[in-house]
Amino acid sequence: MSERSLPPPTLERLPVYVRVLDDLARHGETTASSSRVAELAGVAPAQVRKDLSRLGTYGTRGVGYDVADLAAHVRRALRLSDAHRVIVVGAGHLGQAVARYGGLRARGFEVVALTDVDPAVVGRSVDGVLVRHEDDLAEVVASTGATLAVLAVPPGAAQGTLDALAAAGVVSVLSFVPGRLTVPDGMAVRVVDVAAELQILSFYASSP
Numbered sequence: 001m002s003e004r005s006l007p008p009p010t011l012e013r014l015p016v017y018v019r020v021l022d023d024l025a026r027h028g029e030t031t032a033s034s035s036r037v038a039e040l041a042g043v044a045p046a047q048v049r050k051d052l053s054r055l056g057t058y059g060t061r062g063v064g065y066d067v068a069d070l071a072a073h074v075r076r077a078l079r080l081s082d083a084h085r086v087i088v089v090g091a092g093h094l095g096q097a098v099a100r101y102g103g104l105r106a107r108g109f110e111v112v113a114l115t116d117v118d119p120a121v122v123g124r125s126v127d128g129v130l131v132r133h134e135d136d137l138a139e140v141v142a143s144t145g146a147t148l149a150v151l152a153v154p155p156g157a158a159q160g161t162l163d164a165l166a167a168a169g170v171v172s173v174l175s176f177v178p179g180r181l182t183v184p185d186g187m188a189v190r191v192v193d194v195a196a197e198l199q200i201l202s203f204y205a206s207s208p
């Protein structure tokens with residue numbers, strides 16, 4: 001199976017495997033069985049074997065997987081071997097928090113610019129990264145080589161900025177904006193709706 005056509009649930013488990021394998025490597029473990037990876041990832045061992053076989057990786061019977069090789073393989077499947085340059089669109093509360101989050105760089109994502117329309121923030125720097133005017137988006141994408149964007153604008157500005165990102169050549173967007181978006185052709189958008197997630201949790205938190 002081509003990595004382009006991995007089932008979404010498998011794709012969503014891959015970052016968990018990367019974290020688990022990195023932890024094992026940090027603790028000096030060079031090989032790991034599927035059961036060990038499964039235990040640390042909170043997934044069934046058969047599921048781990050199935051996910052990894054979809055990437056064309058198979059452990060050695062009685063030995064397991066080579067931790068470093070497997071981590072490199074999963075990273076390649078996630079295209080994490082290349083450093084990804086990220087633009088944050090909307091330099092408000094959330095956009096600035098994302099740009100300051102050191103965990104992104106640690107995982108291979110470099111925030112290369114923020115954009116905004118508010119003259120109060122355009123020209124400022126957030127953790128050493130310049131806030132550019134949204135009107136310059138195409139030039140910012142071209143000059144930085146960014147392929148990913150984080151969308152953190154008010155809902156009313158979301159569709160326009162998403163379309164502008166597509167026109168500028170950005171192919172993957174993580175959106176924090178609640179509500180429906182029409183995804184331009186050829187673009188992948190993942191939406192994190194914090195309030196909706198909390199609403200789901202409220203179902204578990206309250207007694208009927």
Ligand SMILES: NC(=O)c1ccc[n+]([C@@H]2O[C@H](COP(=O)([O-])OP(=O)(O)OC[C@H]3O[C@@H](n4cnc5c(N)ncnc54)[C@H](O)[C@@H]3O)[C@@H](O)[C@H]2O)c1
Pocket residue numbers: 089090091092093094095115116117118121134151152153154155157160161176177178193194195
């Ligand atoms: N703050 C949170 O905890 C949180 C949580 C979940 C979701 N969200 C959502 O994330 C988005 C951002 O939230 P926030 O709290 O950072 O808002 P914010 O008002 O602090 O920031 C939004 C920024 O977007 C800028 N902006 C407006 N139009 C723009 C455009 N066309 N191009 C570029 N920038 C533009 C504004 O000038 C502002 O700086 C909102 O849609 C919000 O609903 C926020």
